[in-house]
Amino acid sequence: MLDDGLVLVNTFEDTFGDVWGEGVWRELGKNASDISRIVVALASFNGEKMFSACTGFFIRWNGSTTILTSASLVRDHCDESKIVENLTIKVLLPNKLVRKGNIEHYSLHYNVALVSVEDCRVIRPAKIQLDCIGISRVAAAGRCFRSGTIMATSGRLVSWSGRLDCKFILRSTCKISKAGIGGPLFNMRGEIIGMNFYSEKIGTPFLLWNEIGNILAYFKEKSDAGEVAKDSGSSFWKMDGDDRVRLNRWPVPMPCWRDLDDPSWSYPDDWITDAPRDEPNIEIPPGEEFRYGYIGGTRYRNLVEECWVPMTKKW
Numbered sequence: 001m002l003d004d005g006l007v008l009v010n011t012f013e014d015t016f017g018d019v020w021g022e023g024v025w026r027e028l029g030k031n032a033s034d035i036s037r038i039v040v041a042l043a044s045f046n047g048e049k050m051f052s053a054c055t056g057f058f059i060r061w062n063g064s065t066t067i068l069t070s071a072s073l074v075r076d077h078c079d080e081s082k083i084v085e086n087l088t089i090k091v092l093l094p095n096k097l098v099r100k101g102n103i104e105h106y107s108l109h110y111n112v113a114l115v116s117v118e119d120c121r122v123i124r125p126a127k128i129q130l131d132c133i134g135i136s137r138v139a140a141a142g143r144c145f146r147s148g149t150i151m152a153t154s155g156r157l158v159s160w161s162g163r164l165d166c167k168f169i170l171r172s173t174c175k176i177s178k179a180g181i182g183g184p185l186f187n188m189r190g191e192i193i194g195m196n197f198y199s200e201k202i203g204t205p206f207l208l209w210n211e212i213g214n215i216l217a218y219f220k221e222k223s224d225a226g227e228v229a230k231d232s233g234s235s236f237w238k239m240d241g242d243d244r245v246r247l248n249r250w251p252v253p254m255p256c257w258r259d260l261d262d263p264s265w266s267y268p269d270d271w272i273t274d275a276p277r278d279e280p281n282i283e284i285p286p287g288e289e290f291r292y293g294y295i296g297g298t299r300y301r302n303l304v305e306e307c308w309v310p311m312t313k314k315w
Contacts, residue, residue: 006257012043012053013144014177017153024139024152031190035152038126039183041092041145042101042115044073044084051087055142055183056115057192058125062220065122067091067115068195068212070182071106072252074113081108081233081247091117092145105219108231109238110166110207111197111250112215126184129191130209132157137188138172140196140204142180151180154188158203165248168211168239170194174204178252198252214239 018024025032043053056069074083089101099117106113132138139154155173172185178198185194185206194206218237222229231237233247 006259008255009258010178010253010255012050012179013146014179015144015149015151016142016175016177016180017140017151020150024154027154028139028152028188028190031188034124034127034190035141035184035186036150037094037124038122039141039143039150040067040094040117041143041148041179042067042069042073042182043090043092043145044087045090046084046087050145051084053145053179054181055179055196056091057141057184058122059128059192060125061114061216062223065125066104067101067117068182069113069115070195070197070250071108071111071113072181072250073115074103074106075108075111075250077254079233080249081231083108083230089115090145091115091120092143092148093117093120094150096148105222105229106231107215107218107229107237108250109236109244109247110168110211110215111248112195112207112212114216114219126192127190128209129187129193130213132170132193132208135187135193138174138185138193139188140172140174140176140180140183140185142176142183142196144179151176155203164197164199164205164250165244165246166207166250167242167244168207169197169205170208172204172206176204180204181252197250200253211239 038058040056042056044051052073054070054073056067058065059068074087076082076084089103091099091101093099099120101115101117104114104116135157137154137156139152141152143150153174153176157172176196176198180196181198183196184192185196186192192209194208195212197205199205219229231247236247238244
């Protein structure tokens with residue numbers, strides 16, 4: 001918190017739901033341990049500076065155990081059709097040990113990545129349920145990289161309404177933070193049904209395991225051919241039935257400072273409909289809603305990784 005009452009929000013360490021041993025974890029009973037053993041935290045670093053962080057979980061793929069997570073871990077914030085090369089990947093394991101990770105395959109179009117991890121043996125990877133038929137209640141889990149805190153929250157499956165481009169997205173009412181991106185969505189028996197993404201206003205969008213299975217099959221084809229599956233803005237792989245001609249957008253809110261006395265402050269719709277007093281006719285460029293905001297009527301833009309600063313003054 002700054003001296004003038006502003007607090008930093010949308011960080012990679014924001015927790016959600018119930019911490020280990022409370023609430024949802026108690027309801028899961030013995031299945032709670034199965035979930036906690038597969039959920040990891042990942043962070044990417046550009047030198048010593050953290051670039052991004054998210055959750056991932058161990059799955060069985062192509063005869064080995066690997067980590068399924070979000071491609072937001074390495075996606076370039078300035079050009080979403082590219083990744084940032086030469087990032088260092090670190091994985092915080094459930095036993096609190098940190099190991100080096102390597103990006104094996106990724107799809108920026110579907111925001112999915114596979115990460116291998118060195119010196120790690122997993123006995124029980126995720127239990128999978130291929131569809132969500134008959135499921136009324138679900139839970140989402142995540143782990144913070146710095147603190148190692150593991151969290152879970154429950155909700156229900158609801159119809160999709162949102163601004164994400166991907167036509168295969170579904171939604172749950174689970175309320176997570178950025179730390180939960182890439183984490184598992186599972187039923188109350190501890191079976192994984194999908195992978196979570198993030199939206200502050202409408203609940204948690206996710207990809208169902210059927211679609212993830214198609215993506216993993218594509219990764220396997222590339223792996224068998226000795227190649228790396230990857231997307232670019234001009235040429236990218238799509239599942240059957242996907243008629244998109246551009247890469248899907250997967251916006252992630254950047255860390256920013258918020259007035260502690262203004263808990264109603266949110267994004268992105270409020271930024272567009274509630275124009276600031278000194279710029280009533282401001283037009284936010286398409287796709288930039290998550291990079292612009294207002295605090296006390298002053299326009300802010302993301303200039304550095306962990307802090308938003310006013311464009312008209314320096315802190």
